[in-house]
Amino acid sequence: MPESRPRNIPEATVARLAVYLRVLAGLADDGRSHVSSGELATAAGVNPAGLRKDLSHLGPCGVRGVGYSVASLRDRLTETLGGARSRPCVLVGVGRLGSALADYSGFPGRGFEFVALLDTDPATVGSSVAGLTVAPVAELETVVAETRASIGVITTPAEVAQSVCDRLVAVGVRSILNFAPVALAVPAGVDVRKVDLSVELQVLAFLDQQRDSTPSAVEPNRVERVRPLPSTARAGVR
Amino acid sequence: MPESRPRNIPEATVARLAVYLRVLAGLADDGRSHVSSGELATAAGVNPAGLRKDLSHLGPCGVRGVGYSVASLRDRLTETLGGARSRPCVLVGVGRLGSALADYSGFPGRGFEFVALLDTDPATVGSSVAGLTVAPVAELETVVAETRASIGVITTPAEVAQSVCDRLVAVGVRSILNFAPVALAVPAGVDVRKVDLSVELQVLAFLDQQRDSTPSAVEPNRVERVRPLPSTARAGVR
DNA sequence: TCCTGTGAACTCATTCACAGCC
DNA sequence: GGCTGTGAATGAGTTCACAGGA
Structure with missing residues (x-):
């Protein structure tokens, strides 16, 4: 072919x-x-x-x-987009953000699927979120090996994000989506995308303030201008 | 000066x-x-x-x-970044994502501050989240007028996002951060930024899959490459 | 010698304008 | 006539390399 x-x-x-x-x-x-x-x-x-x-x-x-x-x-x-065989994802940190994200798994044909949710909190472990039972983080290595997950999602507090990341990388995860507000250090060959919710708000606040400062002068109305998406940072190899 | x-x-x-x-x-x-x-x-x-x-x-x-x-x-x-006087923000949709976001308000000197949280669910209205009492969405117009909020955050289901957006714009909000997976239509002069969590995962899944397909050939290791941030789409003026 | 500040090259991405096909 | 597909132009943003001051 x-x-x-x-x-x-x-x-x-x-x-x-x-x-x-x-x-x-x-x-x-x-x-x-x-x-x-x-x-x-x-x-x-x-x-x-x-x-x-x-x-x-x-x-x-x-x-x-x-x-x-x-x-x-x-x-x-x-x-x-990957349709047929969707990539298995492991999510670490089942707080409010993590559980909100887990629900996005619902749709098929999206190219990804959550296969495990991990958390440290004993009150959360064992509960059911988005159709999955939350497992203890201690089982991270086992779970990744069993599910052959290649994508990791980090929705933990910033303090533990790097150590979670290290453990994921150690067992073979090469694509990471990081919601913790820290820059993760990873070896070459690992792809990290970062989403920072508070930064989004800060940028919006800055533009909003800047607009108030400017007496509406200079620039007339542009009807609809739209920008791409990247919203993230990348580190490592393709 | x-x-x-x-x-x-x-x-x-x-x-x-x-x-x-x-x-x-x-x-x-x-x-x-x-x-x-x-x-x-x-x-x-x-x-x-x-x-x-x-x-x-x-x-x-x-x-x-x-x-x-x-x-x-x-x-x-x-x-x-706006330091001294932070911009008042109203958040609509106090689900898991919304309440997770509301907590980011904590830090001072960030340029923004949540002044009101709104929701339709009677079970949520009246509860306390991030130090604020959740108010019914029916009070949106009143609340925005009283707080002089200039930033709106939409974390509602997609079906109601446009109507919430319209109401925010009608009472003078000109900067909107949209987490609902729809493209909001707004008049010129209104700035919309969009964050789409499921798209982030789809992009990561695509790159991950693409890497497996490619026999690791072609491209050697790049040590650390990082991309900006935009993570969002914008529509409107400026 | 260190590290900052910045002009200039370069890469990446969006927009325009039109050729090509139904 | 209408709408797709695309080369060329434009623009934004990143990296490089070096000038300039402590």
Whole structure:
């Protein structure tokens, strides 16, 4: 076969593909059979031309003069994003944020699936969250080995994040999503993405304040400008 | 006075300034008096040259051949990020994610402060979260008017996010942080940032899967590469 | 000699504008 | 006529390399 694989899709594009997929699922539920790039772009909050460029990474998948088939585009995106075999994820730290995240696992065809939830708190261990029974962190090594998890999600307090990270890496986890407000040190070959909720708020507060300071001068209204997604930091190898 | 204001600081830089500030607070607690850009950069997970460029937006604030004064740099960052008078925020949707977020308010000098938490669930309304009593959503308009909140945080289910957004905008909120997985439509002049937790996981899953497919070939090890932050989408003015 | 501050190169990403097909 | 696919242009942001001061 002549390598029909997705090839090199930019990270920013991958993030948007996930958004398109969600919108398409909604359109399919509404019984729609086709969409134009314009309509899809509006629903996803992006620029139409950018959307088309994103989709071009999958090869031609629309019909000129008509638009995109909702069902087939959805299937294509599902497959591209990892669809068939979803990656097993282990989540450490089942607090409010952790349990909120665990519920996102619900949807199939998302490319990931939580297979274990770990916590230290005896009151939390043994309880059921998102259909899984919370296990003690002591079992981290065993659980990762048994489930062959390759993705770890850290929603612990900052103080223990690095040690949890070290343990995950030691047993072979190579992709980590970190919600703790610390920069994790990892060996090359491990991919860390970071999401910092308080930083998001600080940035918003800064822009808000800055706008008040500026007497609304200088810049007129731009109708709708949208930026990618990256929202995270990366360290280590591809 | 000759406008000594921060001027135009790139958004990506603002996000990192918040991270530096947190690291500096930790260093101050440890009794450190000075840091070099290299050390600070490592702790923040960024490139030293980039850090210096970021700080250059505040004007010279280091000492050549020595480094930065921990205390004075911290104060400078605090002030730049909105320090003195923090922006009042209203949060709508006090579920697990919402209450987790509300706790971030704790720190002073962050540039924002939660002044009200709203929810529809009668079981949640009246309870105390992060030191605030949860109020019914019906009081949204009153609360925003009384607190003069200019920032709204939406952590509701997707179905009601747009209507909550509309109500916030109607009473004058111009900066919104949206955690619901929908693209919010807002009039020009309103700034929306979006954080999508499930997308973060999907991107990580994709990269993880992609790495397994590729026989580790092509690319050698990159030691530590870090990307900015944006983590969000923006719509509206400025 | 140290480390900061910064112009300049470079990489990455978004937007524009139009060619191509239905 | 309408809408997709895409090369070219633009812009933002990061890295490099060195000038400049303690």
